Amino acid sequence: xxxxxxxxxxxxxxxxxxxxxxxxxxxxxxxxxxxRWTYDIVERDDGDFLVMPGTYWFEPPARWPAHVAAGVDKAxxxxxxxxxxxxxxxxxxxxxxxxxxxxxxxPGAVRLxxxxxxxxxxxxxxxxxxxxxxxGARYDTFLLLGGxxxxxxxxxxxxxxxxxxxxxSAQGARIIADSLDPDVLGRLDPTHAAYAELNxxxxxMPGQARMRVRHKTMTTPWFDYLYCxxxxxxxxxxxxxxxxxxxxxxxxxxxxxxxxxxx
Amino acid sequence: xxxxxxxxxxxxxxxxxxxxxxxxxxxxxxxxxxxRWTYDIVERDDGDFLVMPGTYWFEPPARWPAHVAAGVDKAxxxxxxxxxxxxxxxxxxxxxxxxxxxxxxxPGAVRLxxxxxxxxxxxxxxxxxxxxxxxGARYDTFLLLGGxxxxxxxxxxxxxxxxxxxxxSAQGARIIADSLDPDVLGRLDPTHAAYAELNxxxxxMPGQARMRVRHKTMTTPWFDYLYCxxxxxxxxxxxxxxxxxxxxxxxxxxxxxxxxxxx
Numbered sequence: 458x459x460x461x462x463x464x465x466x467x468x469x470x471x472x473x474x475x476x477x478x479x480x481x482x483x484x485x486x487x488x489x490x491x492x493r494w495t496y497d498i499v500e501r502d503d504g505d506f507l508v509m510p511g512t513y514w515f516e517p518p519a520r521w522p523a524h525v526a527a528g529v530d531k532a533x534x535x536x537x538x539x540x541x542x543x544x545x546x547x548x549x550x551x552x553x554x555x556x557x558x559x560x561x562x563x564p565g566a567v568r569l570x571x572x573x574x575x576x577x578x579x580x581x582x583x584x585x586x587x588x589x590x591x592x593g594a595r596y597d598t599f600l601l602l603g604g605x606x607x608x609x610x611x612x613x614x615x616x617x618x619x620x621x622x623x624x625x626s627a628q629g630a631r632i633i634a635d636s637l638d639p640d641v642l643g644r645l646d647p648t649h650a651a652y653a654e655l656n657x658x659x660x661x662m663p664g665q666a667r668m669r670v671r672h673k674t675m676t677t678p679w680f681d682y683l684y685c686x687x688x689x690x691x692x693x694x695x696x697x698x699x700x701x702x703x704x705x706x707x708x709x710x711x712x713x714x715x716x717x718x719x720x
Numbered sequence: 721x722x723x724x725x726x727x728x729x730x731x732x733x734x735x736x737x738x739x740x741x742x743x744x745x746x747x748x749x750x751x752x753x754x755x756r757w758t759y760d761i762v763e764r765d766d767g768d769f770l771v772m773p774g775t776y777w778f779e780p781p782a783r784w785p786a787h788v789a790a791g792v793d794k795a796x797x798x799x800x801x802x803x804x805x806x807x808x809x810x811x812x813x814x815x816x817x818x819x820x821x822x823x824x825x826x827p828g829a830v831r832l833x834x835x836x837x838x839x840x841x842x843x844x845x846x847x848x849x850x851x852x853x854x855x856g857a858r859y860d861t862f863l864l865l866g867g868x869x870x871x872x873x874x875x876x877x878x879x880x881x882x883x884x885x886x887x888x889s890a891q892g893a894r895i896i897a898d899s900l901d902p903d904v905l906g907r908l909d910p911t912h913a914a915y916a917e918l919n920x921x922x923x924x925m926p927g928q929a930r931m932r933v934r935h936k937t938m939t940t941p942w943f944d945y946l947y948c949x950x951x952x953x954x955x956x957x958x959x960x961x962x963x964x965x966x967x968x969x970x971x972x973x974x975x976x977x978x979x980x981x982x983x
Contacts, residue, residue, distance in 0.1 A: 462729055465764075468765075468766045496759070496769075496771040501728075502731075503937050504729070504732045504936075505936050505937055648937055667724055673767075674768055674914075
């Protein structure tokens, strides 16, 4: 490891890099709709990056892929948008008259949702939110979109998160979630296939990514984020009293799955 | 430093990350003109990233900023495109009938230029190319575009590079070069101002960036790349027998400068 690497690492401040990026993109979009200087930069622990334009997190319904739009259309009743980001899905749902609450652990994301007019938004983890107000059957729909199947993290954490959602579920509640199928990713890109193999060797799920978000000289802590196939999602759901009801595929690795309570 | 960081660094292979990125973008563009999965990711040693869409390096003249298009229009006679990349400027010049040679140290970039139809393209440094064939007044125009004032690296290397170009200069030869002005960058973004200050403290020019290009799990070695103001460029030029003839500004940090021999 070179001195340059040490400098680069030493210079990084740990903080809300995702929220800072969202805010930078938001303000840049006011002068340049394409916000060409701001990117969402996600570093994986094999050194690979997932890069998306900052504008991605603000795309209106007209630009959503068809399977995502179809997934959002399934939202009913009281909606909890888990990991709501800048409010990409929550704000259009609110405009359609839905009763929607945004939840995020990024202070910058939460500030931005408030500023953009989302009436109900909370800076909290799902566990915090479940514990608050004595729990209870508060929601009819949970959104885990923008790849937020990832929040299941892996085999250990998935039952906790799915259990917490179950504890807040009204009768007939549904989870609407999307992910990228690591098997499809691996066929498209040998780097992803090699990463899946590395994960198998270290006892992790193939698509269990260890990542951090980078923005300017700020980084989030490293965190686990899960990419899984519909079949793997079904297995994780089963351990926590949910089952996959429907899978909406796309032409690529992305899919939307809906889950309902199985017990 | 965490174990994740060690894994990320250890997993990196040193190689032609820029050329690999260009080729990935090129093939992706054949199925998706926006090549939304491929980005040019440049890491700076303060941890910041400069990210550009891979498609940036393929933009046709109609998409060039006005000051860059005006700069390219000044090319006359035999042209050497220093750091030609995918041939963004060299190919249109060739189509206009210019006698243009592309020069790059990236094997992937050189392969791509050949594949895209650039007739004269060399895998070599400027120093190698100057030494070859006994030198001589071979060129009327040198292009240092796409930020390639950067190839001057800093105060130490600039006279070497400018001297090597001088050695290949025909009577009346001109350099057409572009850069980002670090003073303007610093006013737009405090991260760049802090980096300039870090550079001053360690005895470097304010815009002397220590960088590497990342692609998938490949990285180039760290290298110095210079961003300088027109005034700083003038000072560097003077030490090597060139002078700034004209500066074509833009609304932002980018500018094009033309240089002619002063001796």
